Amino acid sequence: MELFLMTLTTGVMVGGIYALIALGWVLIYKCSGVLNLAMGELTLIGAYVSLSFYTMGVPFLLSLLLSLVIGFILGILTERIFLDKLIGEPVLAVIMVTVGLSFFFKGIVELIWSTDTRVFDPPVFPLEPIRFGPIVVGQVYLWSFIAAMVLLVVFVSFFKYTRWGLAMQATADDEMAALSIGISARFVYAAAWAIAFMAAGVGGTLLGNINGLNISVGYMGLLVLPAVVLGGLNSIPGAIVGGIAIGVMQNLCGAYLDQYFPGGVKEIAPFAFMAIFLLFKPYGLWGWERIERV
Amino acid sequence: MSTTYLPCGVYHENYQQDHAWWQTRFIKSKMVLLFFFLFFIIPWVSDAYWLSICNLIGYTVLGALGVQLLIGFCGQVTLGHAAFLAVGAYVSTLLVLEFPWPPFLVNWGLAYPISILIAALASGVWCVLFGLPSARVKGFYLILTTMAAQFITVDFVITQYVSQIGGRGQAFSLPPGTIKLGPWTIDSDIRVYYMIIILVIVCVIGVVNLLRSRVGRAWVAIRDNDISAEVMGIDIVKYKLLAFFVAGFIGGIAGAVWISSLAAISPEHFPWFWSLWLVGVVLIGGAGSVHGTIFGSIFMVVVMELLQMAVIPLADTYPKLLVDFLFIKESAFGLAICLFLIFEPNGLAYRWWQAKNYFNLWPFSY
Numbered sequence: 001m002e003l004f005l006m007t008l009t010t011g012v013m014v015g016g017i018y019a020l021i022a023l024g025w026v027l028i029y030k031c032s033g034v035l036n037l038a039m040g041e042l043t044l045i046g047a048y049v050s051l052s053f054y055t056m057g058v059p060f061l062l063s064l065l066l067s068l069v070i071g072f073i074l075g076i077l078t079e080r081i082f083l084d085k086l087i088g089e090p091v092l093a094v095i096m097v098t099v100g101l102s103f104f105f106k107g108i109v110e111l112i113w114s115t116d117t118r119v120f121d122p123p124v125f126p127l128e129p130i131r132f133g134p135i136v137v138g139q140v141y142l143w144s145f146i147a148a149m150v151l152l153v154v155f156v157s158f159f160k161y162t163r164w165g166l167a168m169q170a171t172a173d174d175e176m177a178a179l180s181i182g183i184s185a186r187f188v189y190a191a192a193w194a195i196a197f198m199a200a201g202v203g204g205t206l207l208g209n210i211n212g213l214n215i216s217v218g219y220m221g222l223l224v225l226p227a228v229v230l231g232g233l234n235s236i237p238g239a240i241v242g243g244i245a246i247g248v249m250q251n252l253c254g255a256y257l258d259q260y261f262p263g264g265v266k267e268i269a270p271f272a273f274m275a276i277f278l279l280f281k282p283y284g285l286w287g288w289e290r291i292e293r294v
Numbered sequence: 295m296s297t298t299y300l301p302c303g304v305y306h307e308n309y310q311q312d313h314a315w316w317q318t319r320f321i322k323s324k325m326v327l328l329f330f331f332l333f334f335i336i337p338w339v340s341d342a343y344w345l346s347i348c349n350l351i352g353y354t355v356l357g358a359l360g361v362q363l364l365i366g367f368c369g370q371v372t373l374g375h376a377a378f379l380a381v382g383a384y385v386s387t388l389l390v391l392e393f394p395w396p397p398f399l400v401n402w403g404l405a406y407p408i409s410i411l412i413a414a415l416a417s418g419v420w421c422v423l424f425g426l427p428s429a430r431v432k433g434f435y436l437i438l439t440t441m442a443a444q445f446i447t448v449d450f451v452i453t454q455y456v457s458q459i460g461g462r463g464q465a466f467s468l469p470p471g472t473i474k475l476g477p478w479t480i481d482s483d484i485r486v487y488y489m490i491i492i493l494v495i496v497c498v499i500g501v502v503n504l505l506r507s508r509v510g511r512a513w514v515a516i517r518d519n520d521i522s523a524e525v526m527g528i529d530i531v532k533y534k535l536l537a538f539f540v541a542g543f544i545g546g547i548a549g550a551v552w553i554s555s556l557a558a559i560s561p562e563h564f565p566w567f568w569s570l571w572l573v574g575v576v577l578i579g580g581a582g583s584v585h586g587t588i589f590g591s592i593f594m595v596v597v598m599e600l601l602q603m604a605v606i607p608l609a610d611t612y613p614k615l616l617v618d619f620l621f622i623k624e625s626a627f628g629l630a631i632c633l634f635l636i637f638e639p640n641g642l643a644y645r646w647w648q649a650k651n652y653f654n655l656w657p658f659s660y
Contacts, residue, residue, distance in 0.1 A: 035434045085636050091433060092371055093635045096577055099373075099570055100631030107625025111618050225438055233434075261454075268450040275427065275442035282431040292521060 002134050007255040008248060009135055013145035014210070015247020020148045021203040022224040022231070022239035023155055024196035030172040030234045031192040034083060035095050038102035039200060040221030045105060046071050046201015047208040047217055048113050051120060060124045064205060068198045075197035079190045087189075106218065117214040124209055144206040151202055152240060155195065159236075164191060172234075219267070223250075226274040232287025241285070246270050313506050332491055337484055345483040347599055349555055352490035354591035356548035357568075358575040359497055359584070360541030365573065366581035367505060368537035369517030370428055371437050374444030375572050377424075378417045378542045380564035381447065382549030384456055385413035387466050387559055390473065392459065403474035406554075414546035420447070421542025422535050429531045432520065444566050453561045465560035473554045480554045493551055497544055502584055504540065513537055567624070574631045580641025589642040597630070598623055 021043060028036050046067050053063030082101060086094050125140045159165035170178040171188040179185055200221060207217050224239075227246040231238025254266035283289045306312040316322045336348060357379055364370045389409035399405050424443035428436050457466075473480045480486055504510050512533045515523040524530050553559055571594070579590020602619060609616040634641065 035437075037437075082632055082636065089635075089639065092365075093639055095371075095434065095437065096573065097632050097635050100574070100628040100635070103567075103570070103624050103628025104632065105628070107621045107623070107628060110621040111625070225441070229435070229438060264450055264454065268445055271442040271445045275424075275439045275446070278431050278435050278439055279427050282435050 003255060004252075005135050006137075007251045009137055010141060011248030011251035012244055013137070013141040013247070014251065015244035016145040016148040016152075017203050017206050017243075018220075018223055018227050018247050019240040019243025020151055020206075021200050021221055022227040022243040023152060023236060024199035024203075025224050025228050026231075026234065026236055026239040027168075027199075028192045028196045029228075030236075031168050032083070032087075032189040033091075033094075034098065035091065035233075036098045036196070037095060037225075038098045038105060039196075039224050040218035041102045041105035041109065042071075042197050042200035043204030043207065043221035044109050044215070044218040045074065045204075046197065047204030047213050048109055049201065050205045051118060051208060051213055052113075054120055054124070060120075064202065067201045067205065071197035071201040072194045075194035076190045078197075079193040083189065083193065084186065106215070110215065115215055117212045118208075119212040120209055138210075140210050144209060147206060148203070151199070155199065156236065168192065223270055226270040226277075229274050229284055230277060232284030234288055235284070235286035238284060238286040249273065315502075332495075333488075337487060342483055345487050346555070347595060349483060349486050349490055351591050351595045352487070352494050353548060353552050353555075354572070354575055354595055355494050355588050356490070356497060356551065357545060358572045358579075358587045358591055359501055360544040360548075361572045362576045362579075362581070362584065362587045363501060363513075363544070364537055364541045365576055366583065366586075367510065367517060368513040368534065369432075369520070370425070370534060370537060371433070371573075372440040372541070372569075373437050373573060374424070374440040374442070374447070374566075374569050375541070375545055376564040376566065376568040377444045377447035378421045378545035379549035379552070379568070380452055380561070381420045381542075382413040382417040382546030383553050383559055383563070384452060384466075384549075385416045385546070386410055386550035387468065387553050388456075388459060389413070391466065391468075400474075403476045403478070406473050406475055406480075410547060410550040413550040414543045417546025417549065418539040418543035421538045421545065425535055425538030428534045428538070441566075444569055448561050448564050448566075452564075457561065465558040467558040468553060468556065470557075483555070486555045489554065490551055493547060497547065498584060498588075501540075501544070505584070509533065509536065571627065574627060577631060578634045578641055580643030583641075583643040585646070586641050586643030589646065593642060594627075594630075598626070601626060 021039060024042070025036055025039050028034050049070050050063045050067035053066050054060055058066065078101065082097055083094070086097055125143050127139070129136045129138050130142060131137075159169055167178070167183045168188050168191060170181075170183055171185055175185055178188075204213075204217055204221065207213075207220055211217075223246060224243070227242035228239055229242070230245055231240070231242030250266055250270055253269035257265045257269070304312075311317070316325060337345070340348065357375065360378070361372060361375050364372045364375075386406070386409040389412060390406055393405075393409075395405045399408070424440060427439040431439070460466075470481055471479050475489060478485060480489060505513070512523070512528045515526065515528055516530050516533060520530055549564075552563075556563070575590040575594050576587060577590075578593060579588070580586030601623065605615050605619050605622065615622070638644070
């Protein structure tokens with residue numbers, strides 16, 4: 001029972017980070033219809049940038065902020081250089097461009113920072129765990145979860161209450177109508193990419209704090225795909241629930257199934273789950289069901 | 295009809311003429327020249343290094359042919375084809391190494407060819423298994439399930455379980471002389487080259503023939519609009535699964551053939567990168583054309599080799615470059631896909647068609 005509770009808590013906390021990254025993914029899809037397969041590399045870039053600032057001696061919060069700024073710039077550049085030219089192209093072409101981007105970014109990250117595992121040194125969060133009754137939680141997890149939740153709230157309220165956020169919502173809802181009331185769709189696309197870069201960067205930084213930072217953090221960024229499929233591709237609450245659910249499921253599988261199927265159950269389980277889930281409920285929990293006509 | 299040139303414009307009188315393979319004497323003689331080029335001139339002029347590159351090109355063509363079939367002709371995007379190559383390679387290796395063959399089969403050198411066939415069938419069935427979701431989902435969702443195929447097959451089943459068979463550890467070594475094809479032992483690049491080139495020709499001819507049959511037309515109809523295809527009475531589930539089977543079959547052949555030029559196989563030979571590489575080859579060559587696959591394979595392999603050649607002289611001054619070449623390659627590959635999709639979405643096959651048209655209509659092309 002204690003094991004169950006502990007894996008559950010860890011799962012929820014890691015899932016919070018996934019939810020943050022998944023939010024960025026859903027945002028791009030909602031606003032511009034781009035199905036982004038480069039999310040893993042976006043997490044990597046943000047994480048490495050903030051790690052570099054941190055090792056230079058910049059305080060953690062400030063380096064996180066700086067990585068947000070750089071993520072913002074990179075997001076806008078990526079959209080303007082690559083994605084902007086693909087508006088109206090077939091879906092497959094756009095997806096494959098994001099795949100190409102993912103290789104491009106990954107190669108550059110490996111060139112600059114090499115493939116060795118790096119850690120935040122000195123550790124950002126204190127190492128001794130916190131006890132809640134029988135449950136023991138590492139402080140890294142707790143703080144990461146809190147940070148992810150705060151940012152989720154910030155992003156969601158950005159959508160609900162600010163002018164830019166409302167413009168983005170309007171474009172996501174009906175692009176033609178949004179254009180007719182003077183919202184610049186190109187601006188919205190660029191903003192969506194910038195926000196996705198920022199969310200992924202924060203997510204990557206937090207993930208890097210947990211296990212150290214190497215290329216496999218990019219793989220964790222890929223885990224947003226099962227999360228968004230579970231929640232439905234264009235649903236923001238779905239992304240949050242999906243992220244947390246995937247985190248929980250991953251940790252439960254790691255704790256309970258590992259003895260039956262030794263090896264990488266923890267890494268594979270989300271993808272296996274996703275393949276089966278798609279067979280039964282392809283539009284996720286809250287996604288829009290598209291009705292097609294000839 | 296056996297004319298020397300086709301007139302400007304289409305003057306076919308029946309479908310047989312329209313679908314004929316080699317419509318003019320000119321094309322026939324081109325094909326004979328190509329045959330001589332492939333079978334005599336290339337082995338004659340190239341040294342071991344270039345032969346190994348030719349083998350790599352052949353392997354890429356075989357692997358990408360299945361992807362081309364799925365993406366270019368049936369519209370089912372796959373991002374996990376390396377998994378099916380891996381299934382083919384592993385089934386064939388395990389059969390050659392572990393299966394208690396009757397001695398006469400081994401003596402006649404039939405063990406390996408039979409294993410190729412079984413590997414191709416197994417890979418086709420495995421591919422159908424992961425193609426099953428295509429009955430219900432399409433587009434992006436199908437991309438995700440094929441991605442899952444890659445992770446489940448290579449990173450989980452093969453790495454964790456298949457590699458344990460026989461207690462050999464992670465890599466299965468193939469001692470020289472294990473792989474025999476009839477009376478020949480496949481132990482040099484030149485023999486691998488002949489085997490691969492024959493298989494490439496057989497597979498390409500097979501696929502092209504399949505594409506001009508009822509099956510191929512059904513696939514193209516599904517690609518263009520699956521709902522109207524269904525309305526027209528095409529059993530789309532059946533034909534989609536058939537496409538997955540054929541693609542997996544060819545992938546299995548590719549994997550099983552490739553083991554003949556390797557000293558050992560391990561899961562690292564079939565990473566996710568390789569799946570995407572195959573898709574990149576198809577897109578750069580031009581989706582929807584079989585010769586585009588070949589152009590794409592040649593282009594990608596040769597460009598990467600040239601890149602390597604460019605890096606080696608620089609290595610004296612920047613030794614780090616040599617270590618980081620893999621990363622440069624990755625970046626260059628990603629950038630190449632992006633640029634091709636943005637500026638040349640129809641791929642190299644379209645340029646080829648343009649050039650051909652220009653000369654066909656010369657001097658009155660406009």
